Amino acid sequence: MSGLSVEGLVVRFGPVVAVDDVTLRAGAGRATALLGRNGAGKSTTLRVASGVLPPTAGRVTVDGVDVVEDPLGAKRAVGYCPDVGGLVPRATPWEHLELSARLRGLRGWEPRARELLRRFDLDDVADRVTAGFSHGMGRRTSVVLAALHEPRVLLLDEPFDGVDPTGVDATLEVVREARDRGATVVVCTHLRDLAVQVCDEAVVMRGGRVVATTPVPALRGEEGARAYRDLLA
Numbered sequence: 001m002s003g004l005s006v007e008g009l010v011v012r013f014g015p016v017v018a019v020d021d022v023t024l025r026a027g028a029g030r031a032t033a034l035l036g037r038n039g040a041g042k043s044t045t046l047r048v049a050s051g052v053l054p055p056t057a058g059r060v061t062v063d064g065v066d067v068v069e070d071p072l073g074a075k076r077a078v079g080y081c082p083d084v085g086g087l088v089p090r091a092t093p094w095e096h097l098e099l100s101a102r103l104r105g106l107r108g109w110e111p112r113a114r115e116l117l118r119r120f121d122l123d124d125v126a127d128r129v130t131a132g133f134s135h136g137m138g139r140r141t142s143v144v145l146a147a148l149h150e151p152r153v154l155l156l157d158e159p160f161d162g163v164d165p166t167g168v169d170a171t172l173e174v175v176r177e178a179r180d181r182g183a184t185v186v187v188c189t190h191l192r193d194l195a196v197q198v199c200d201e202a203v204v205m206r207g208g209r210v211v212a213t214t215p216v217p218a219l220r221g222e223e224g225a226r227a228y229r230d231l232l233a
């Protein structure tokens with residue numbers, strides 16, 4: 001099955017149940033917002049979907065690939081922007097892109113890489129090590145890396161966090177492009193107003209569980225803000 005499918009996902013860290021029997025679907029050609037308060041279990045769910053964290057129980061497939069049975073296949077299908085980390089301090093954005101392209105066996109990737117760096121206003125720092133990057137510059141670099149190979153499943157964890165308006169617009173554009181070419185996009189964010197600009201559906205998590213799945217129009221405007229607050233309460 002295309003898209004992202006999460007069935008009965010449980011993730012435990014010792015005594016902490018981070019994800020508690022979550023079932024959700026994110027369809028191809030759609031952008032799905034994963035919303036919820038701090039500690040709701042959003043990042044943990046995306047970590048499992050990206051193949052970097054094994055589930056305690058349950059089944060997760062990305063574009064039909066089981067993340068446990070075929071972790072490499074899952075990583076090939078996915079472009080993942082983690083909420084923190086993911087960048088090598090001593091490497092430049094261009095070196096990160098080069099490494100990602102090599103690992104994935106991409107050919108002719110350079111023009112797209114340059115174009116993405118330009119759109120995210122990173123072309124001037126493409127050859128600077130990421131160690132001194134501001135938080136927002138790091139976020140923008142991580143989104144560029146996730147998008148480089150035009151993945152079938154694009155998972156963005158807090159891509160707008162601390163990002164300036166140019167970076168926000170560029171990220172929204174990357175989401176729209178991916179969705180329009182038929183990819184599955186999941187955006188994990190606290191920012192309801194940005195999620196509703198670009199997403200089709202929203203899944204709201206609380207305490208490790210899904211508490212609502214709703215079309216995004218229901219979360220727009222003042223009424224939507226109230227409905228969202230009620231879901232979080």
Ligand SMILES: Nc1ncnc2c1ncn2[C@@H]1O[C@H](COP(=O)(O)OP(=O)(O)OP(=O)(O)O)[C@@H](O)[C@H]1O
Nearest residue numbers: 013016017018036037038039040041042043044045
């Ligand atoms: N490596 C870990 N070890 C122990 N507990 C963890 C670990 N990772 C996450 N948790 C716990 O699991 C729960 C869910 O965390 P998670 O990061 O998935 O939430 P989140 O919804 O992404 O929150 P935020 O919006 O703050 O990023 C929290 O209670 C968190 O403390």
